[in-house]
Amino acid sequence: MKTVNDIITRDIEKPLEHWLFKKKVLILYGARQVGKTTVAQSLLKRFGKPEDYYNCDLLSVREILEKQDPQLLREYTKQSALFVLDEAQQVRGIGKALKIFHDACPEVQIIATGSSSFDLANKLNEPLTGRSIEFILYPFSFHELSQRRSHFDLLAGLERSMIYGGYPDVALADSADDGQKLLSMIASSYLYKDILMFENLRKPALLLDLLKLLALQLGSEVSVHEIAVKLNTGTTTIERYVDLLEKAFVIFRLRSFSRNLRNEIGKKYKVYFYDIGVRNILIERMTGFDRRDDIGALWENFCIIERLKYNQRHSHARNIYFWRTHGGGHGGKEIDYIEEYDGELHGYEFKWGSAKYKEPDEFLSTYPKSSIHVIRKDNWLDFLMK
Numbered sequence: 281m282k283t284v285n286d287i288i289t290r291d292i293e294k295p296l297e298h299w300l301f302k303k304k305v306l307i308l309y310g311a312r313q314v315g316k317t318t319v320a321q322s323l324l325k326r327f328g329k330p331e332d333y334y335n336c337d338l339l340s341v342r343e344i345l346e347k348q349d350p351q352l353l354r355e356y357t358k359q360s361a362l363f364v365l366d367e368a369q370q371v372r373g374i375g376k377a378l379k380i381f382h383d384a385c386p387e388v389q390i391i392a393t394g395s396s397s398f399d400l401a402n403k404l405n406e407p408l409t410g411r412s413i414e415f416i417l418y419p420f421s422f423h424e425l426s427q428r429r430s431h432f433d434l435l436a437g438l439e440r441s442m443i444y445g446g447y448p449d450v451a452l453a454d455s456a457d458d459g460q461k462l463l464s465m466i467a468s469s470y471l472y473k474d475i476l477m478f479e480n481l482r483k484p485a486l487l488l489d490l491l492k493l494l495a496l497q498l499g500s501e502v503s504v505h506e507i508a509v510k511l512n513t514g515t516t517t518i519e520r521y522v523d524l525l526e527k528a529f530v531i532f533r534l535r536s537f538s539r540n541l542r543n544e545i546g547k548k549y550k551v552y553f554y555d556i557g558v559r560n561i562l563i564e565r566m567t568g569f570d571r572r573d574d575i576g577a578l579w580e581n582f583c584i585i586e587r588l589k590y591n592q593r594h595s596h597a598r599n600i601y602f603w604r605t606h607g608g609g610h611g612g613k614e615i616d617y618i619e620e621y622d623g624e625l626h627g628y629e630f631k632w633g634s635a636k637y638k639e640p641d642e643f644l645s646t647y648p649k650s651s652i653h654v655i656r657k658d659n660w661l662d663f664l665m666k
Contacts (some may be wrong), residue, residue: 287452290319291593292417299413300327300362301389307381308393310417311529311554312470315448316393319417320364323391328362336370337653345377350384357388368392369474375407382411383407396474396528416529419446419555421589428452438657439569442578445557463561471558474578475524475639479495486511488562490521494531494551495559499577501536501548522551529554534584537601537618537625541648550602552581579632584617584654586664587628596621601641603627613640625650632657 291407292308294320295531295545299306310316324330344352345365357363368374374392381390393648426434440585442458444450447466476484502522508515525531531548553559556578560566568658587640598621604614615627624645629637630656639652655663 288420288424288448290315290322291421291424291589293322295592295595296323296391296415297327303382303386303413305378305408305428306389307412307414307641308417309414309529310392310393310395311419312473313447314396314417314419314529315514316395317366318448318475320366320391320393324362325363327389328360328364332357332362333364333366333367336367339447339646341365342371345371345381346373348377348380350372350380353381353384357385358390362389362391365390365392366455367395369394369396370395373376377513377623379407382408407564415591417586418589418592420451421446421450421454422586423589423593425451426665431571442556442575443566444562444583445555445560447555447557450557459557460561463557467561469559471530472528475528481521481619483513485516486513487521487525488517491525491530492562494525495553496521496576498552498559498595499580501550502533522559530558532588534600534602534617537603548604552584554585556581556585575632576630580616580630583628583630583660583664587617587619590664590666591619605640605642615640615643623649627652628659629654631655 296306296308300323303645308316308320321330321333324333336342336345344356363385365371365378368378371377378390378392381388422434425437425441425446429437430523432482440456441451444456444463447463449462450459450466453462470486472484475481481487489511490507493510496503504522505513505517509520510517522531522533526533531551531553533551536548538547560578561579565572588600590596598619601618601620602614602616603618614629616630617628619626619628627643627650629652631637634656637654644650644652653663
């Protein structure tokens, strides 16, 4: 039976390969069902032995690691070049265990995967200081899908991608109906598993209600107070749940850029989804573009998440923001997305239709080393696929 990696090589493999056997523990984060296991096993097949894959969901594997016995770990890794620990967040004291593992067997390359950063990272940071490199595996990028689809098919499939997203099983499904069923399973069975398992939430239903509200406010600034009032809870709870959803790779926050202008929006953020299909299935909006009123927000989310994948593919380290001045849509100026690098600001405005966009003079004059580009259907490939 063919796996995803027999069909599509993931972009993350190249940077992972670059760091193999350089005496660093490689940590691969990503949501469940996004393909971490497949990537890890692909690397094992080429650089190690398939039998050196260990699933930390299994009690027997956890017990060995939790003993934190250097001699036992050395015995376990005899003749091994590469060792994969899948779903490593399941191991108590995983950070200390990996430190002992790394120090006892420096010649062995360790790859640990985790479907949530809130649990795994908290246990890794101190013990593995200077010993690890972290990566994020996203749902399929358009660049990855181009390995399997012609240029024409790729462009023709843009609408489907903006509705169904890029989870591997969903993107490769034989039909839209199959994709929708798979997406529904991901959203209902896998997406919040780690949050509910590790955080012992008192109000799991609140988490879903919050996520639906965030889905409806896609591309808009988030008012924590307003959401707290609507959900009849406190702002502290909302902030905590937003943080958990981000650390479980369901959503991510884009923060505002503010440095010089008095009327710039500061300390605000917008929320986008790592997978746009998850957003749509949560609010049961799987219809075509001819019956939607949220295409602008979908286009914005699509372009920003694809740009994050683009930057990772090219190993670009960039600070990212949005920018707006006070006044809202009746006087306020805005830029959907900004990248800061090499001392310059590069702004992007995302327009699905032909609506005109007037560049904000305040931004360009206040930040001389800046530029603004409008990304539309006729030029998005240059922005995301080069």
